[in-house]
Amino acid sequence: MKKNYFKVEIVLPRVKLSRFTIKMISEKYIKWMNTSEIIEFTEQRFVKNTKIKIYNYIKDKVKSKNEFLYTINIKDKKKEWAHVGNIKIGPINFIHKTAEIGYFIGDKSLHRKGIATSAIREICKLAKNKFKLKKIIASVYANNLPSKKVLIKNSFKLEGILKKQFVFKKKRVDKLIFGKVL
Numbered sequence: 538m539k540k541n542y543f544k545v546e547i548v549l550p551r552v553k554l555s556r557f558t559i560k561m562i563s564e565k566y567i568k569w570m571n572t573s574e575i576i577e578f579t580e581q582r583f584v585k586n587t588k589i590k591i592y593n594y595i596k597d598k599v600k601s602k603n604e605f606l607y608t609i610n611i612k613d614k615k616k617e618w619a620h621v622g623n624i625k626i627g628p629i630n631f632i633h634k635t636a637e638i639g640y641f642i643g644d645k646s647l648h649r650k651g652i653a654t655s656a657i658r659e660i661c662k663l664a665k666n667k668f669k670l671k672k673i674i675a676s677v678y679a680n681n682l683p684s685k686k687v688l689i690k691n692s693f694k695l696e697g698i699l700k701k702q703f704v705f706k707k708k709r710v711d712k713l714i715f716g717k718v719l
């Protein structure tokens with residue numbers, strides 16, 4: 538077969554997803570959940586994420602039968618897995634075999650390294666192989682460029698636009714709905 542020497546291979550960082558358990562709540566995690574740049578495109582920005590609220594949220598997700606929260610982990614300098622963000626799948630509709638995903642990378646210095654792209658790739662595999670889903674969707678603020686990019690890089694397609702659905706810094710912005718058939 539003729540080799541394509543001009544094809545550029547994008548090497549994504551290796552990530553490991555682990556189910557979030559109560560003991561994974563750390564000071565670092567609580568700080569992320571109260572950092573405006575990390576939560577500015579989520580509903581979290583409207584609440585003060587106290588330790589007890591976070592604890593109850595995680596407890597709820599641990600018990601849930603249709604929402605599954607995972608930590609995103611990468612190998613640190615000591616070659617140990619380090620928690621750098623979260624990715625959630627759910628609520629899952631087991632009848633229609635669909636679910637929504639949401640994600641963030643908590644440390645801004647780790648942005649733009651392909652970590653979320655890898656994590657979404659992994660959650661798509663879990664959705665298909667573990668949860669036997671046929672379709673995933675993700676909702677994004679129209680002005681959240683990195684979030685749109687990570688979905689497009691994972692072959693999600695723009696399926697819908699809800700005009701001026703969200704309030705963002707005193708302006709109204711569209712809600713984009715991306716989908717991927719698995």
Ligand SMILES: CC(C)(COP(=O)(O)OP(=O)(O)OC[C@H]1O[C@@H](n2cnc3c(N)ncnc32)[C@H](O)[C@@H]1OP(=O)(O)O)[C@@H](O)C(=O)NCCC(=O)NCCS
Nearest residue numbers: 575578640641642648649650651652653654682683684686
């Ligand atoms: C969205 C988010 C998860 C992306 O994580 P990440 O690990 O940095 O993503 P990746 O590195 O895999 O890819 C990001 C892409 O966006 C691009 N990007 C990042 N910031 C950008 C900016 N300000 N303007 C334009 N492009 C930008 C990167 O260059 C990259 O695209 P490329 O590979 O074509 O260069 C991260 O920005 C984040 O946690 N944001 C806050 C929480 C959030 O918005 N979550 C999504 C809610 S829907």
